[in-house]
Amino acid sequence: MRQAWQRRQADALAWRQQKTDCYRIFHGTTEGIPGVSLDRYGPMVLLQLFRPLVLDLDWDYLERWCQEQVGATQLVVWQRRPGQRPQLLYPEQAPEPVWAQEMGQQFKIDAHHRGQDPHLFLDMRCARRYLRHHCQGARVLNLFSYTCASGIAAEAGGASQVMNVDFSAQALRRGEENSEANGCKRQHFCCEEVYPVIWQLAGRPLPARARKRPQTRRVPVRQYDLVFLDPPALAKGYFGAVDVKHDYQSLFKPCLELLAPGGRILACNNLAGVSEADFRQTLERCAQKAGRPTERIRRLLPESDFPAQDSDPPLKVLLCEFA
């Protein structure tokens, strides 16, 4: 961990200059201890142990090291073994939420959170940086928006409007808090499954089963200039399952249909079992079949705090540009 922090010294200086105080300090998968990660989120450092490990670590010592070297005051340690309830190892009670900043934007961070991230995915900074610089005047659709970090980055990048869609009311509430903390004025929130939203935006009729679900959100046909599409690997819903390995097309195709001329889709796939080449081919084929072939596809790679073993890390963010 000490060596990993040494390697990040130049980056740490750049992050400070860019008003970023959340980043990965140690990426165990490629830096020596698979199943261990150490992340800084503003005043908090989060150590996560994903495998049964015998680690001869003294939490007080590690916390002091974080204070002296990293400048963060509070250490939180979670053990998250597969098939077991997450266990908080240090301190006895998780601290209150804190605020972290990324490229000058504020995000509320929650060490109590059951999921593996405390409400901000650090590896997705590469996409947020792109959005931060390439959204001037764009109408942005943020699908599977979670806590809306990408939507907020898009507004900072000049987006004229941002629609965040997620079926979790809790995630969107956090998104609203984040958005307010950043003085956002152009964020909209839609608490609904992604499928019925993109079908309606694309002008497709809702399937008959929507009648049995009167609460289904109605949205008008509308075009967007940029779609940020970041689905979970696998999720069930009333209107269909999300399955990025076998059926990315069912999400990608309606996005092509609702995309304005000259539009872009940032398509993400975080499944290690799908290579960049396969993912790219799926997108290209789908676009070709839909009569809207891609003009150019280029990959955004996770930033230097997520060093990769090879040139194909699990997170694939493909920027697809269309005529």
Ligand SMILES: C[S@@+](CC[C@H](N)C(=O)[O-])C[C@H]1O[C@@H](n2cnc3c(N)ncnc32)[C@H](O)[C@@H]1O
């Ligand atoms: C991997 S997170 C997305 C991360 C987010 N894009 C970001 O940049 O922080 C997955 C999100 O998808 C949402 N979700 C899963 N299935 C969904 C569905 N069918 N419709 C809408 N939201 C869904 C979950 O609630 C969760 O917030």
